[in-house]
Every structure is written in C-alpha cells, then in structure tokens.
Amino acid sequence: MKTLKVALLGAGNVGSQVARILLEDTEVLAARTGARLELVGIAVRNVDATREYAAPRELYTTDASTLVRGADIVIELMGGLEPARTLILESIEHGATVVTGNKALLAVDGPALYEKADQAGVQLSYEAAVAGAIPILRPITDSLAGDKITRVMGIVNGTTNFILDAMDSTGAEFSDALAEATRLGYAEADPTADIEGHDAAAKGAILASLAFHTRYALEDVHCEGITGVTATDIAAAKDAGYVIKLLAIAEKLDGGVSVRVHPTLLPREHPLGAVRGAFNAVFVEAESAGELMFYGRGAGGSPTASAVMGDVVSAARRLVLGGPGRTDSTIEVLPVLPIDAVSTRYYIHLDAADQPGVLSKISALFAENGVSIESMRQTVHREHGENEGPGSAELRIVTHRAGEAALAATVKAINGLDVINSVTSVLRVEGV
Template sequence: MTELRTLKVALLGCGNVGAQVARILIDDADALAARTGARLELAGIAVRTIDAPRDVELPRELFTTDADTLVKDADLVIELMGGIEPARTLILSAIENGACVVTGNKALLAQDGPTLYEAADKAGVQLSYEAAVAGAIPILRPIRDSLSGDHITRVLGIVNGTTNFILDQMDTTGAQFEDALAEAQRLGYAEADPTADVGGLDAAAKAAILASLSFHTRFDLENVHCEGITGVSAADIAAAKDAGFVIKLLAIAEKLTATDGSEGVSVRVHPTLLPREHPLAAVHGAFNAVFIEAENAGELMFYGQGAGGTPTASAVLGDLVSAARRIVLGGPAQTETAIGQVPALPIDAVNTSYYIGLDVADQPGVLAKIAQLFAEHGVSIEIMRQTIHRDADSNVESAELRIVTHRATEAALAATVQAVKGLDVINSVTSVLRVEGV
C-alpha cells in the first residue's frame, strides 16, 4: 500500500471554532486522510496565551505564541483569529510561502479581500472562506460553483444569529429589546459588547462577501448601507405581527436598474418586514438562512446553524479538505470568480416598500391629508390601519396609523416621510421600516 504524504496544518487562533477544528483534525485524522489522500498533521496552534482556559482539551505541546514561524513551515494555514491585524499579515505571509489558506474572517475579507485574492492568485494557492458567512451552511461554494452558469438577481439573507434570536424572542414572547438581548447574552449568542451584531456591522461584512460572489464584482463595507436593530421596539414587532408580518434583519444584494437607466447592484443591511408566509419568516432562534433568486434556477433557500464552534468548524474542515485535495491532485487554485465592473448603487436607487407608524390627531380629515400628501410624492398606499388611543392622564384621544406602501424608490419614500413630519395633524412618526416580499 502506498504511504500517504503528510501535509502540515497551522492553526491560528483557538477560540470556540478553533478548538473544535483542532479536535476534529486529531480525532478524525484517519477519515480525513482517506478523503484527501494525505495525512493532515496539526503542526501547531498559534495563540496569545498558551495556558488560557479552553473548552476542548488539546496537547499542550501544540500551542505556540510564534505565529510567524508556524505559518512559514505549513502547507495549509487555518486563520481563525479574527480582526484585521495580525491576521492580514499572517495570511499574506502564508500565501507568499506557498501555503493554501482557509479563513473565517469576514471583517478582513470585506475590508481588504482584493489584496488577499490577488496575492493568492499570484502565488497559485487556494484561498477559501466558506466559514465567513452563515456558519455551517454551505452557501459560498454553491454560489461560486453550482450557480456559476446562472444569473443571480437577488440574495436575501438572515446571516447574524444574534439579531435573529433577539427579534424572534420579541416576536414570540413580546419581550422588549433589552430583555431579549440580555437573554441572548445569557445563552452565549451575544457578546458582552454586542455592537457589531445589533448594529448590523457583522451582517454588513457578510453582505459584501455574498454580493461579491453573486455578482462577480468586488464590494466592500463602504458599498453596504447598514442599519441595526436597536431602534426596533416591541410596539413595532406587535404592529407588524398584527398586520401579518415578521421583522428580520436582512442582508440584501440585488441587481437593479437606476432611474437613469443604468444597471447596478444594491447591497444593504436593515430591519425588514416580511410576510409570515415568506420562507425566511420561519427562521427562528439563532439559525441563519440565505434565500437566492436566479434567472434559471428560480428560488433557492439554504438553512442551518449560523454560528457555534462545531457547526462553523464543519465549514472550515470542508474548505481544508478541498484545499488539501488540490495539493495532492494538482491543478489550478480557485480563489474568486471572474471580476466584473457592476457599480454599487446608493440606497436612494432602491425600489422598496415602507412600513410607517404615525401618531396622529384624532380629528376629521386626517386620513385625507395624509393620503393626498402620499399621492403628491408619487407613493401609493397599499394598507392603512387605524387604532384609537386615549391618554389616561389627559383624557385626550389620538390615533395610531400603520401604513404599508406599494413599491417606490427609496428617495421618493424618504421624501414622503419627511413631508409627513411637517403636517400639523401628525404628533410623531413612530417608526419607519422597509418591507420585502409583498
């Protein structure tokens, strides 16, 4: 029997995901060798602190603080450190030394992916990053490979488990945002500082990656319009529920035709109302899902665990096996798809629907004034619901209006909302959210 060659694997970072990757490399060494045609030897694990507590017990001799030397002697490098530096420098060093790289670093890819892609292409090595978006869900390779002969027109994704858990708790239990966030932190779904999640920044980085692969054009964080969920109230959730909608934080990338006739791609992240019959509306808890529309394939949805050590480790190992096979069998490296020049469109060019909450005076003619103003701005009202409230202290009645518009340009809708604020019958605009799927 021919003896298998050995490929040295360097692991950078040993957090929840890194520890599980190391465990699988050790425990499943024989199975991985059979799948790749080479033995994958875990040569070392670069960490900041060797004796830091970890959930997985691993041989102490594997740990090192000398990441620079570790990557220079490796055939395959797995980067799970996160952040921009030193991850960027270490990945470039690995590539320059001929190693294939697997990373889950969505922030780095969204900010400086082109530098890494070009370096890998020049060196003839593979750069893989399935774990950067949606955890265990195989989504990047299907977009890059399986749908490469099709034309993707739209991608809608729930790509942040923390925000999906919070919004789902608010929807199913009636919890306030602060209480749902505290529960997410207690269960380990949210960090002590949840800003990147609830502010939409984590989803924005993933949206840039999804858009780049789907539309064969490099998009970065500057191209992504980003809004988080901190402004979503329990009242918004309840009103949406009453109207047959659920609120989700969506990453959206879609091809559009601007008002001047030019084509481009809109990439955005924001809270969105979805009809409860939409497939993404049924994604609960900390799960992720990505909904794709393509010219020939039609509608596709990918669903599964979007975070966690073991699920994300599965995506990392899938990339690792693929890269190892390429080394064993030879052939060209695959880093990114062909690059086009489709421009990124600003949010104002988007055609969407709005959900608008208004607190108005309870008097004759209010509805007519509002309807006339909408018509003057070329925005059509699809749904209007009114609820009367009486203030317990002042005994003054007011009305709460919930309006869902037909699709119009973002610019027209924003101008309409601004004009509504100036009406003397409007006490306040309580919420403005976008609507998809209607």
C-alpha cells in the same frame, strides 16, 4: 501517501474544534483527501490557557510567523484585522493555501487579499465566514456557476435573529430580549457589531462579491441595526401578518448592485419568516434555478468548524491532484448603488391627531410624492373615554413599491404636518 502540513492560527471555540477534528479523524480525512493532514502547530497568545479541547501541549506556540512559513495549509481563526492580515499575507507569499473564517477582515480587505492569492496562484477559501455551518459560498461559486443570480437575501446573524424572535414570541422590549440573549451566551459582552448590523454587513459584502462576480467591501454596504425596533413595531407587524427580521440583501438592479442590511418586514409565511432563534438562513434567487433556501446553525464551535474543514478537505484535494488555486471569479465590474436607488415597499407607523381631514392630508402627500398606498389601518385612542375629549389616531400604512428617495420625501413632508404627533417608525417590506 503524501503528507500536508497544517498550521492553525487561533484556539478559541472554533479553533479548538478544528484541532480536535484534525487530530481525531486523521484516517477519515486521509481517505477523503488522498493525503495525511499533519497538524504541525497551533498559534496562540498563551500556551497555558484552558481550552475547550486540549491538544498536545507541544503543538501550541506563540511564534505564528515561523509556523506559517513551513505549512502547506494555514487555517486562520484568530479574528480581527491584525495580526490576521499580516499572517495571511505571509502565508500567501510562502505559497500556502489559506482557509479563514474571518468575515471582518474579508469585508475590509477581502479584495486586496483575493488579488494577492490570485497573483501567487494559491487558494484562499472562506466558507466559514458566512452563516456558520450552512454551505452557502460553495453553492454560489460552484453549483450556481452556470446560472445568473439576481438576488441574495439572508438572516446571517444569529444574535439579532434570537432577539427579534424573542420580541415577536413574548412581546418583550428590545433591551429585555438583548439581556436574555446575553444571559444565554448568544450575545457578546459588547454586542455592538451584532445589533448595529456590522457583522451582517460584513457577510453581505462577501455574499454580494460572490453572487455578482465583483469585489465589494464593507464600505459598500448600507447598514442599519435593530436598536430602534420596539415592541410596538413587532406587535404592529404581527397584527398585519408580518415578522421583522434583520436581513442582508444583495440584488442586481439596473446600473449596478445594491448591498444593504436593515430591519425588514417579511410575510410570516415567507421561508425566511419562519427562521427562529439563533438560526441563520440564506434565500437565493437565480434566473434558471429559481428560489433556493439554505438553512442551519449560523454560529458555534462545532458547526463553524464543519465549514472550515470543508474548505480544508477541498484545498487538500487540490494540492494532491495539482492545479492553480481558486478564490473568486471577478468577471464583472458592477458598481455599488446608493440606497436611494432601491425600490421596495414600506411600512410607516404614524401617531396623528384624531380629527376630520387628517387622512386626506396624509394621502395627498403620498400622492404628491408618487408613493401609492396599498393599505391603511387606523386605531383611535381617546383620552377620557369612547366619546369624550380629544384623542389620537395610530395609523399603520403599507405602500406599494416605491423609490427610497420618494419615500424619504413623503415622510419628511408628513412630519411637517401640524396634525402629526410623530412618525414612530419606517421599515422596508420584502418578500411580497
């Protein structure tokens, strides 16, 4: 039986589990691939560090460059941009198949890496880069290859979903929910990449590239995080039958593709609205297949290692049977569209003076800017009592579908009214 040499870069939570599978399941993997997968080395910063799974000590090395030069398959799980980028390019130059879970690198330099792999005739696989254990990239590239995807909408960051779900179920403020996520290990010590939407944006760029056969990078993604979402927003959405989720959305529009990440109101009965805790889910819409949803654990050592090993087995089979490497299919060149090209529904939360004529002034501004109101709910707050003194009115407005530019102009005009105390929040609405 043929032997394929496997080099592993990184021995963190995911890397340790990949090493365990390669060493403990050798016979099973050989039966599935038609070759023996020999783990020839694990590149780490410190060979003496304590790890979740301890491979034989002689496998650990700090010389990653030498390791990749002698490998048939290189598994990159180091994360970050460098030295991961250099080592992947070095692997490709020496004819090795590369499997990576590095969404940050792919979002920044993916197009260049795909091009290098194509030129070298080797395979670059990255199922683990999006949504952990959920098999989503291969279904898009293989199962739906004969269909036309029109939209991909997903919860692809478990940390933010845990935070928003905790706020929804307990009424907690953002800071308290973040503290709980940190205590339980869902949030990193520095959660910026998660809560500001950068992690989800990196995954959105990858999903858009595969769904629409055009290479997109992180800079093409409009990105908004969840730090501005308040307990009041959550409660108001809940009262109106919605739940707030951080969504990565890639959709084909007239003239190009919109790729964006932002907090979004979803009907509670929408399949994505029911995704709880730190789980991930991706909702795909295609012309012939219709609506499909993929759901599962989006992070963690073992779940992500499962996705990595799926790529490894697929790559090993190709190396045994022969044939060129395959990365993505870039048969189209669809320009990325600015957020102003998007048309969706909106939720606007206002605090206004409780006096005659306020609603008519607000409604007039919506009409002037071509934005149609679907529903409006008003709650009056008195300073001294039910029938005493001045008060304020809390207005919750949901619009019909409108353009981003028209909505922005409407909000700006409303903010200029002397009867408006504040525009508390503006959120997009999807799934209706």
